[in-house]
Amino acid sequence: MNEMTKLTAKDFATDQEVRWCPGCGDYAVLKAVQRTMPEIGARPESTVFVSGIGCSSRFPYYMETYGFHTIHGRAPTFATGIKLANPGLDVWIITGDGDALSIGGNHTMHLLRRNLDCQVLLFNNEIYGLTKGQYSPTSRVGTRSPSTPFGSVDRPASPCAFALGSGARFVARGIDVHKNLPEVLKAAHRHKGASFVEIYQNCIVYNDDVFAPFTAKENAGNQLWLGADQPMLFANGAKGLALDAEALTLKVVEVEGGDWEAAGVIVHNPRNRSIAHMLVEMPFGIFPTALGVIYEDPAPTFESAVVEQNRTASLGKNADLQALVSKGQTWMVNSEPHSI
Amino acid sequence: MATATHYLTPEESNAHPPLEAVVVRFAGDSGDGMQLTGGQFTLSTALAGNDLATFPDFPAEIRAPQGTTFGVSAFQINFGSSAVDTAGDSPDVLVAMNPAALKTNVADLKPGGLIIADVGEFGARNLAKAGYDANPLEDDSLAKWQLLAFNISQLTLDAVKPFGLGNKEALRCKNMWTLGLALWMFDRDRKPIEDWLRTKFAKAPELAEANIAALDAGHAYGETAEIGGQVHQHHIDPAPAAPGLYRTITGAEAISLGLVAGAQLAGLPMFFGGYPITPASAILHHLSRLKEYGVTTFQAEDEIAAIGSAIGAAYAGSLGVTSSSGPGIALKAEAMGLAIMTELPLVIINSQRGGPSTGLPTKTEQSDLYQAVYGRNGDAPMPVIAARSPADAFDCAIEACRIAVQYMTPVMLLTDGYIANAAEPWKVPRMDGYAPFPVAFHDEPPAEGESVNPYKRDEKLARVWIRPGTPGLMHRIGGIEKNVGTGHIDYSPDNHQTMTDIRAAKVMGVADGVPEQEIELGEAGGRLAVVGWGSTFGPIHQAVRRARGRGADVSHIHIRHIWPMPRNLGDMLRSYDRVIVPEMNKGQLKTVLRDQYLVDARPVTKVSGQPFKIAEIEAAIEEALG
Ligand code: SF4
Numbered sequence: 001m002n003e004m005t006k007l008t009a010k011d012f013a014t015d016q017e018v019r020w021c022p023g024c025g026d027y028a029v030l031k032a033v034q035r036t037m038p039e040i041g042a043r044p045e046s047t048v049f050v051s052g053i054g055c056s057s058r059f060p061y062y063m064e065t066y067g068f069h070t071i072h073g074r075a076p077t078f079a080t081g082i083k084l085a086n087p088g089l090d091v092w093i094i095t096g097d098g099d100a101l102s103i104g105g106n107h108t109m110h111l112l113r114r115n116l117d118c119q120v121l122l123f124n125n126e127i128y129g130l131t132k133g134q135y136s137p138t139s140r141v142g143t144r145s146p147s148t149p150f151g152s153v154d155r156p157a158s159p160c161a162f163a164l165g166s167g168a169r170f171v172a173r174g175i176d177v178h179k180n181l182p183e184v185l186k187a188a189h190r191h192k193g194a195s196f197v198e199i200y201q202n203c204i205v206y207n208d209d210v211f212a213p214f215t216a217k218e219n220a221g222n223q224l225w226l227g228a229d230q231p232m233l234f235a236n237g238a239k240g241l242a243l244d245a246e247a248l249t250l251k252v253v254e255v256e257g258g259d260w261e262a263a264g265v266i267v268h269n270p271r272n273r274s275i276a277h278m279l280v281e282m283p284f285g286i287f288p289t290a291l292g293v294i295y296e297d298p299a300p301t302f303e304s305a306v307v308e309q310n311r312t313a314s315l316g317k318n319a320d321l322q323a324l325v326s327k328g329q330t331w332m333v334n335s336e337p338h339s340i
Numbered sequence: 341m342a343t344a345t346h347y348l349t350p351e352e353s354n355a356h357p358p359l360e361a362v363v364v365r366f367a368g369d370s371g372d373g374m375q376l377t378g379g380q381f382t383l384s385t386a387l388a389g390n391d392l393a394t395f396p397d398f399p400a401e402i403r404a405p406q407g408t409t410f411g412v413s414a415f416q417i418n419f420g421s422s423a424v425d426t427a428g429d430s431p432d433v434l435v436a437m438n439p440a441a442l443k444t445n446v447a448d449l450k451p452g453g454l455i456i457a458d459v460g461e462f463g464a465r466n467l468a469k470a471g472y473d474a475n476p477l478e479d480d481s482l483a484k485w486q487l488l489a490f491n492i493s494q495l496t497l498d499a500v501k502p503f504g505l506g507n508k509e510a511l512r513c514k515n516m517w518t519l520g521l522a523l524w525m526f527d528r529d530r531k532p533i534e535d536w537l538r539t540k541f542a543k544a545p546e547l548a549e550a551n552i553a554a555l556d557a558g559h560a561y562g563e564t565a566e567i568g569g570q571v572h573q574h575h576i577d578p579a580p581a582a583p584g585l586y587r588t589i590t591g592a593e594a595i596s597l598g599l600v601a602g603a604q605l606a607g608l609p610m611f612f613g614g615y616p617i618t619p620a621s622a623i624l625h626h627l628s629r630l631k632e633y634g635v636t637t638f639q640a641e642d643e644i645a646a647i648g649s650a651i652g653a654a655y656a657g658s659l660g661v662t663s664s665s666g667p668g669i670a671l672k673a674e675a676m677g678l679a680i681m682t683e684l685p686l687v688i689i690n691s692q693r694g695g696p697s698t699g700l701p702t703k704t705e706q707s708d709l710y711q712a713v714y715g716r717n718g719d720a721p722m723p724v725i726a727a728r729s730p731a732d733a734f735d736c737a738i739e740a741c742r743i744a745v746q747y748m749t750p751v752m753l754l755t756d757g758y759i760a761n762a763a764e765p766w767k768v769p770r771m772d773g774y775a776p777f778p779v780a781f782h783d784e785p786p787a788e789g790e791s792v793n794p795y796k797r798d799e800k801l802a803r804v805w806i807r808p809g810t811p812g813l814m815h816r817i818g819g820i821e822k823n824v825g826t827g828h829i830d831y832s833p834d835n836h837q838t839m840t841d842i843r844a845a846k847v848m849g850v851a852d853g854v855p856e857q858e859i860e861l862g863e864a865g866g867r868l869a870v871v872g873w874g875s876t877f878g879p880i881h882q883a884v885r886r887a888r889g890r891g892a893d894v895s896h897i898h899i900r901h902i903w904p905m906p907r908n909l910g911d912m913l914r915s916y917d918r919v920i921v922p923e924m925n926k927g928q929l930k931t932v933l934r935d936q937y938l939v940d941a942r943p944v945t946k947v948s949g950q951p952f953k954i955a956e957i958e959a960a961i962e963e964a965l966g
Contacts, residue, residue, distance in 0.1 A: 014816075015791075016828060045811040050652075053819075061816050061829065066808035068655055069818025070648070071678050077645040081652025081660070082808070084636055085611050089656065089808055107648075110641040306636060314632035321604055321771045324633070325597055325734075329532065330587040330768065331387050333578075 009034040012044065014064045025176035025201035026056055029123065032181040033092075034063070039182070040189045047090045050079045052104060054096040055130045056123035056201070073104025076111035079118055080302075087303045090189075091118040097138040098128050101157050105137075113167040114302040115193045119185070122159055122196070123176075125203035126210050133206035145206075160280035160294060163196040164273070170195040171276065171295040175215050176202060180225060180292065187293050193301050214289045226268045226279070226292040231260045234288045240265030241287075243275075250278045252287060270296040361420025362576065363428030364522065367445045368437030370404050370413040373515035378415025380519055380536065382763050384528040385419045386588045389578025392419035393878060395427030395951065396761045400618070400701045407461075407469040409440045421577040425878035427762065429953040433525075435518055437461060437492070439470035446482070454486045456521070458514070460493025492517055499557035503550040513554035520558025526576060530555060582767060589766040591730040591759035592622035595663075595689060598737025599623075600633045601771065602687075603659045605738065606745045607778040609634040611653030612661045613646040615668060618701040619757040620691040623663045643671035647688070651675060654684040655817075657781065657807035659741060663689035665757075666708045667698065673716050676750055680720045680843065682817045683795075683803045685744035685751075687737070692756040694949045703949030704758035706874050707925035712752045713903045713932060719840050721847035723747070724903040726754040728877035731766040733759060736900065742777050743850055748802040754902065756924075758875045758951055781805055785812030794827040800853075801846035848904045857906035861885060862895025868964050869916040871941065873899045873929050876922055876952055883957035894961055899929070910937040920944050920964050922957050 012034045020026045037047070047065035051057035053072035060067030066089075070078045075093050083091050093111075100108045100122050111120070127145070128134040135145040135152040138159065142151040163171050170191040174184040176199055188195035200211045214222035221235040232241040233255065242253045242264035253263045269275070276295035282288075364381070368374045375396055385392050395416040404411030418428030433454045436442035438461040446455065462477055476482055477489045496517045500510045516537075523530055534552050541548035589597075603610035612635060614624035628637040636658070640646040647662040654660030664672065669690045679686045692708045694700025708715075712724045723743050727733035733755055740753040782804035786792055794815045796804045806813045815827055823830035824838050860877075861884050862869075872880040877898050884896040897912065899905065913919055913933065919941045921930040927943030934941055944960040946952055 044814050046809050048808045051818075060818070063816075064814055066814050067816035067818075068652070068682075069816065069820065070651075071674055071819055074644055074648045074675065077640065077648025078652035078655070080638070080640075080645070081611060081613065081649035081654075081658075082656045083652075084638060084649070085609070085653035085656035085658040086807070086809060106641055107645055110645070306638075310631045310636060317632035319604070319633045321601055321633075324600065324630070325771065326585060326587070326768050328587045328589075329383055329387065330585055331389065332585055333389065333581045333583050 007038040007042075007044075009038060012037045012042075012064050014062055016061050018062055019058065020055060021205050023204040024055070025125065025203070026059070026123065028176040029056075029121070029181070029199055029201060030059065030062055033121075033185060036182045036185045036189070040186055042090060046088060047092070048082055049092045049094060050075045050082065051094040052096075052099040053130070054099045054128075055203070056094055056096045057099060059094040073099050073102070074107060075099070076104065076107040076116075076120075080111065080114075080116055083116055083118060083303045084306055087117070087307060093118055093120045095120065095122050097122065097124045097126060097136045097159065101159060101162060102137045105162075108162070109166040112163055112194050112196060115167070115169055115299055117193055117301040117303060119188045119195045120197065121185075122198050123201040124159055124198050125201045125207055126156075127203050127207035129203045129206055158280060159198040160196070161277070163198075164277055164280060164295060168196045168295070169193045169297050169299050170293070171280065172197045172293045173200070173289070173291045174198075175200045175211070175223075175291065177215070184292060187296070191296055192298055214284065222284075222288045224288040224290050226270075226290060226294060228270050228293070229267055231265045231267055233260060233265060239288075242266060250275075250282055250287070270294070273297070361418060361422065361424060361428070362433070362526070363416065363418045363431045364433045364435070365414055365416040365431040365445060365448070366435045366518070366522075367412055367414040367441035368435075368515070369406055369440070370399055370401070370411045371406060372413070372437045373512070374413045374415050374437070377515040377519045378417060379763070380533050381522055381528075382417055382588060383536075384523060384532060385417065385526070386586070386765050387532055388528055388576070389581075390419040390421060390576055391424040391579035391581065391765060392417055393424050393427045393764055394418075394762045395758065397950075398702055407438055407440055407466045409444050409470055412441050412444045414441070414445060419576065421579045423579065425882045426954060427878075427951065429955055435522070437514065437518070439466045439472055439476070442476060443470045443472065446485070449485055451484050452486065454488060455482060456518075457487065457489045458492035459489045460491040462489075495557060495561065496554050499554050500550040503546050503553065505546070505550055509547075510550070513551050516551045516554040517558035520555040520560075521562050523555075524559045524562030530559060581765070585768045586765050587768055588763045589730055589734075590622070590761060590763050591727065591733045591755050592691075592761070593626055594730050594733035594766070595727075595737045595753070595755065596623050596626035596630070598734040599627065599661055599687065599741065600630055600635060601734070601774065602738040602741025603634065605774055605776045606659055606741055607776070608657070608659040608745070609636065610661060611650060611658040612637045612663070613640050613649040613653070614638070614663050615640050615643045615646045617643070617665050617668045619693060619760045620663045620665045620668070620689065622760060623689060623691075643668040644675060647672040647675040647686075650686055651679050651682075651684055654679070654686050655682070655808070657805070659745065660684070660686045661689070662686070663691070665691050665693045665701075666695045666711065669708065669711060670715070676722065677716050677718060677720050678819045679750040680716070680722060681819050681821075683748045683843075685748055685805070687740045687744050688750055688752045689737075690752060690754050691760045692754060694947070700949045702757065704756045704875065704951060705924050705947060705949065706754075706756060706876070707928065707947065708754065709873075709902065709923075709925065709928035709932070712754055719844065721844050722903070723749060723751045723847055723850045723901075724754060725751065725900055726874040726902050727759055728874060728898055728900070730759055730762055730764045732877075734766070734769070738774065739900075743853075745779050746777060746802060746853070747800055747846060747850055748805060749847060754874060756875050779805065781807050781810070783810050783813065791826060793825065795822060795824060797842075800849055801842060851901070851904040851907050854901050854906060856908040857897065857899065857912055859912070860896040860898050862888065864895075864912055865915040866895055867893040867916065868918045868920065868961065869895050869897050869913060870957070870961060871897045871899065871913070871919055871921045871929070871933065872923065873902060874923075876924065879952040879954045879957050880922055882954045883961060886954070886958060887961045892961065892965060894965065902929070902932070905932075905936060910939075913937055913939045913941070918942070918964050920960055922946075922952060922960060924952070
């Protein structure tokens with residue numbers, strides 16, 4: 001393949017049989033990613049998919065790129081080593097709610113705060129699928145599962161709130177089967193630094209339709225798709241989000257005749273961190289679910305800072321091994337050893 | 341000592357201990373700067389051409405309460421004009437900066453040995469803190485030793501007065517006063533230490549001058565008659581050593597340099613992922629200053645991230661290295677399994693410390709051998725090598741790099757707290773004397789119609805190393821079992837059997853590329869072999885040398901390659917009537933030897949956090965010979 005070859009989604013698919021349950025949301029995400037690859041100009045040889053453990057973590061086996069299926073929760077650590085060793089590689093981390101927020105929460109936090117240039121796709125299905133259906137750190141209170149037959153009692157983590165709290169500079173959301181997913185992926189790829197994308201993914205076997213209140217066709221009015229400099233409208237433009245300046249919270253307002261300005265609907269500024277926090281934490285039901293690019297404010301990447309420091313610290317020095325071992329306080333012995 | 345060529349003379353083997361060797365122990369409060377004093381005394385001793393070995397022994401607490409027995413920090417040095425293998429069994433001279441230091445160390449002092457004590461610190465409060473009812477300097481409880489008690493605190497204050505320091509700062513110069521006295525006692529040059537002080541305090545010249553004044557005052561104190569004839573000046577001739585350039589080196593430095601050398605010999609950039617832990621952090625510190633050698637260091641968020649990043653870097657084509665101590669190694673175990681499964685080169689350094697759990701973080705032990713050889717889920721074979729001394733750690737680090745890249749496997753290098761911190765003279769090697777082992781990445785796309793197989797192997801059974809970024813060779817690896825012929829996921833029974841057998845055979849094959857086991861002292865066949873590994877080298881070697889001097893039929897065998905073991909080791913061990921294995925654990929190498937060779941290896945064990953004494957091993961030899 002040379003630079004000029006025009007690639008298609010098929011060039012990014014392996015010959016391996018895809019082994020998710022029929023109807024699993026992972027299929028849709030895989031298709032979306034494979035479709036996105038040629039559009040962002042990705043080259044198979046310089047793309048690496050790194051995953052942890054879980055249903056979604058099988059993902060790399062289906063991508064005709066380089067791939068590393070690692071251990072539970074630790075994908076960010078391998079990705080960090082890969083990127084530091086070769087900053088030219090385009091690294092994608094595939095993870096799930098248990099992988100990234102339970103066993104691997106620590107690594108997710110540090111990857112985001114360091115701002116390693118990579119894309120983190122967190123497949124959130126609010127359940128442990130691979131181990132047969134236990135509740136996960138994102139499961140809602142009361143989730144009945146094999147390990148919580150009477151319902152879970154602990155409160156769930158919010159992936160995007162976690163990401164923002166960890167210092168992520170790009171936070172977005174998508175839905176497995178939604179046509180907008182490739183656009184979200186492209187935005188994540190465009191962003192230099194750690195791009196965090198939560199993908200609502202339906203686990204048809206253990207947690208079917210858990211997101212239906214906003215993902216089902218008839219509930220699409222509960223999706224708020226954000227666009228930079230666009231008013232925050234949903235329900236086909238009939239509703240919008242406004243700022244309650246007194247309480248410093250968001251509120252839902254009705255929009256009459258398309259006049260959103262009159263209704264006080266605010267315009268999305270992806271650099272506004274405070275609004276981003278509000279958007280990811282608004283309780284569903286009263287509020288819609290915020291989707292698309294919620295927050296984006298680039299900052300220098302970790303690997304570029306490391307490379308730069310390695311470079312400046314090496315300036316004017318040469319890598320003479322003999323000089324290195326001969327350093328420090330030395331002395332000469334001239335006499336011969338005595339012998340018997 | 342391990343590096344300089346040394347030929348044993350009859351006098352030496354009869355000497356008990358070697359005649360021209362002296363053991364000095366500096367002991368004081370952890371705030372008294374004893375490690376610094378010891379380090380500088382070591383340097384001056386090395387510069388005087390003596391052979392030496394040291395043993396720094398400090399508390400786990402960074403700032404233990406002042407004056408208490410558990411806050412005592414000590415530094416022992418053994419130096420002489422003949423080969424010195426250990427830090428010495430018992431000191432000839434004990435410098436005790438306070439009652440607690442005296443209390444915790446005096447029992448080790450040789451009968452007739454010399455105590456130098458700072459009277460200024462023997463007030464009621466400090467005596468009580470150390471648990472003394474009466475002042476030992478004043479009753480005759482120290483009668484079997486020589487006692488030299490004077491007010492070092494006051495003498496120091498007098499010496500540094502012209503510099504106008506506060507009382508606290510002025511008293512900090514006590515250690516230099518003491519060092520000055522020690523330098524006089526052993527006829528050492530003060531110049532290098534003055535230079536060092538001037539560099540160290542470049543930003544505060546008055547502190548440099550005050551410390552130098554204290555140093556000079558201590559020296560002058562020895563020279564003038566004030567000591568009353570109790571202390572004599574000793575001159576210890578330089579030890580015979582092979583001609584060449586020498587320097588002192590600690591194990592942590594030697595490992596760092598060895599890794600840099602190993603990466604260069606392999607022609608690779610190095611990636612080091614680490615997380616702070618005692619006593620392994622020094623390696624991270626050293627390497628983080630060597631960026632011009634193509635070294636990238638990464639202080640990770642935890643031990644798992646440290647190894648994960650190193651494996652990631654290895655996947656991307658760097659020499660991956662991680663380092664820790666027992667508890668951290670335990671955390672890395674799952675990732676080691678992944679490196680074994682994906683067959684990526686990785687060097688893992690374990691600076692062992694007392695265990696289990698947090699155990700004794702600053703004390704030394706060899707109790708992670710089982711962990712290194714067996715400590716992973718599944719059949720997960722991994723080569724293990726062990727350094728015997730600070731200087732030997734350099735070659736061991738290079739060897740670990742070589743095995744890792746030539747066999748595409750993680751390798752564990754075992755060292756310990758003693759080796760990491762102790763210093764010894766090192767004959768600076770000629771780097772062009774090391775054979776390079778350049779890595780050839782696989783970059784040829786498969787023929788038309790064939791698919792990429794990342795598990796294609798060479799005659800050593802090492803798989804191909806393909807760097808991401810290489811066109812036409814995209815492939816996926818991971819922790820799930822892979823097909824022997826295609827590298828795709830394969831759970832089938834026969835395939836798992838085959839892959840497990842290959843992984844085991846590959847690692848056992850490492851033995852084909854390492855030299856046969858040699859006998860350090862003695863000959864094959866005979867009544868007794870003393871088999872050791874790691875930092876017990878010094879005491880075992882001296883003990884065997886002395887026993888042989890007395891005519892005993894005993895040999896010393898010291899194993900570097902713990903897994904797989906050298907090809908001839910079984911036959912060698914079976915050629916002796918008896919085999920004893922001294923180690924600082926409850927008998928771990930012993931178990932492996934029994935398992936591998938069905939020999940009746942008997943354990944000689946010690947887990948007190950202190951190295952073996954020569955006398956302890958001599959006693960074990962005598963007992964074994966009956
Ligand atoms: S268990 Fe759920 S998440 Fe896993 S493959 Fe099946 S449907 Fe998908």
